[in-house]
Amino acid sequence: MSTPQPLRVDFGLLDRQIVDLDGYLVGKVDDVEFAVTDDGRPFVAAILVGNYALGRRIGGVIGRWMAAVARRLHTTGDPRPLRIPFERVAEIGSAVRLDVPRELLDTPALELWLRDNVIGRIPGASDAGQ
Helix, strand or coil, rough: CCCCCCCCHHHHCCCEEEECCCCCEEEEEEEEEEECCCCCCEEEEEEEEEHHHHHHHCCCHHHHHHHHHHHHCCCCCCCEEEEEEEEEEECCCEEEECCCHHHHHHHHHHHHHHHHHCCCHCHHHHCCCC
16 A cells, blocks of 8 residues: 655645535635544644634634634524535545535535525525526
């Protein structure tokens, strides 16, 4: 068995578009979640999508503002980002390609809120899929 190639998270993963099995846009890689193996080696456990994850990654005034907006607009008060297990990543290239369709992923709460409270109120928005 060959040794996996190291991945530069900052250059090869963060801020890349994520597309599902069928090529539909899921979002961007806003942050990553690390875990540690039994022998102490770190690995990427999941990719995180959403303004709360991005705000926490950026930090500073702008990052705190982004995280606060995501918290404020979140319907349950717990603005967890969309978490995609790294095992679902099929390929990393100019985009991160998943091995599942986007319908099997959770929809970020901020996206649901925007759809229901902003986009859905635009005249003709309900006809957009036709």
